[in-house]
Amino acid sequence: MGTPNKLGFRQMAARIRQEIIDGVYLTASVLPPEPVLADKYGASRSLVNRAMQVLAAEGMIRPRQGRGTMVTYIPPMLHSAARYSREARESGAARGAFDAEIRELGLEPQHEIIVERAVPPNDVAEALGLPPGEENALVRRRRLLASGIPVRLNASWFPLSIAKGSDLEAEGPNIRGGVKSALAELGYVQTKATERIHVRPPTEEEADALEISPERTVLDIFHVGKTESGQAVEVTTTVTPAHYLVIEHTFPLN
Amino acid sequence: MGTPNKLGFRQMAARIRQEIIDGVYLTASVLPPEPVLADKYGASRSLVNRAMQVLAAEGMIRPRQGRGTMVTYIPPMLHSAARYSREARESGAARGAFDAEIRELGLEPQHEIIVERAVPPNDVAEALGLPPGEENALVRRRRLLASGIPVRLNASWFPLSIAKGSDLEAEGPNIRGGVKSALAELGYVQTKATERIHVRPPTEEEADALEISPERTVLDIFHVGKTESGQAVEVTTTVTPAHYLVIEHTFPLN
DNA sequence: GAGTGGTCTAGACCACAGA
DNA sequence: CTGTGGTCTAGACCACTCG
Missing domain, CATH: 1.10.10.10 (Winged helix-like DNA-binding domain superfamily/Winged helix DNA-binding domain)
Incomplete structure (x- = not known):
């Protein structure tokens, strides 16, 4: 009719x-x-x-x-600073939260992981205090999907001087206890993190990897983890189609 | 040719x-x-x-x-949690930062302010611990423009029981020392804040007020300020076309 | 080869703003 | 009234996927 x-x-x-x-x-x-x-x-x-x-x-x-x-509709998921709590990590909740949320929607969570040594982008090199343009970092790249729909790109960067030969170079979908625990075992306990968030159009590579149209916007989260002495030991970048995430954080005033 | x-x-x-x-x-x-x-x-x-x-x-x-x-192109501006520091407030930098950034681009900053008593939206009422659907809040609404281009909508909500008859009800572009100081003088010193950020399409009213096309996305920041005892005394919502802002924050781990 | 979405045209009518 | 952008059509050709 x-x-x-x-x-x-x-x-x-x-x-x-x-x-x-x-x-x-x-x-x-x-x-x-x-x-x-x-x-x-x-x-x-x-x-x-x-x-x-x-x-x-x-x-x-x-x-x-x-x-x-x-x-490709997927309701937004929570990205809370609390995901970095020790409890969340030890229970595997950081990883499990993603899987659980996706499954709750009746979709199948999938992970792709590539671990390699690489030349970090300039902003990553700068944050880690590494000289630019050199293959002086280890990167763990992850692509998270829900029933074949890519929903998130992650890249965790570590100075090669720290990560070389450690558990961080291990392949596989996950590191026991998480990368922060692995770093802690190497003597680099993180106590502080800074995040910079912005919304922008995707690069061509990102649009391809996320299989989104070029006019979509993505959320770009640049996370820097530091030790008590202020040394940056981990940079994790997250790129996700903008509406997939809700970000929450709490901070003291004064 | x-x-x-x-x-x-x-x-x-x-x-x-x-x-x-x-x-x-x-x-x-x-x-x-x-x-x-x-x-x-x-x-x-x-x-x-x-x-x-x-x-x-x-x-x-x-x-x-x-x-x-x-x-209407305007480069992104920084939205840092540090803007809530006492120094930034006392120097008027929170306000001045916006004006200065806009002027630096060769544009003219403008402010529109409406102060009124109103029925808060449900999420605001809930955050403030107020019964829903009643005219039990004071709201300071601001629209910030750059050479006539609207770039930000702000609404700061306070329980009427606290704000009634105080400096907060004063009209005018700004409150001396900022609203947090005014609240502190009333005995409500804020020590903690929570922010929830997400990216979404604008409502019809927001698209009108921001004069943007309906397919633009906006950043929606829901800021809750609390006293030491955990009482929420201020909710500030910020809506801005998504690419206008870069958000930065730092938090302790563990 | 058949069917899909991606792009493009030429032309049309409309709603709105401003002289 | 003129010129602007907003919408819409009918038809066309192309690139791509899949049987």
């Missing part, structure tokens, strides 16, 4: 957005083809295409040439 | 973006009309319009029916 009154592309986007949130279209399923939607809403395919662009920019969907348009 | 090779709308957007960043088109000036750009780039106006949509979603420009397309 179609739709009696004509919709603008924003309204069309709004309606489809609501249907996704309501579960009419399930996450990781495929939307009807644009010509079908055009017929359903009594509009031209151009208009449907523009509505799709709006939803893609929000991260609700991911259209792909030849493959159709997949629903 | 136009442009020899045809550009896609993303490339067209990229070129104009770069020209804006390079200062070819100045912030608060007006871009050439779409038909002129269409001619310049040898494309249809539809394509130019779509490129404009991309740049508008990024916050680089603000197209307006009948009025032309204004350049």
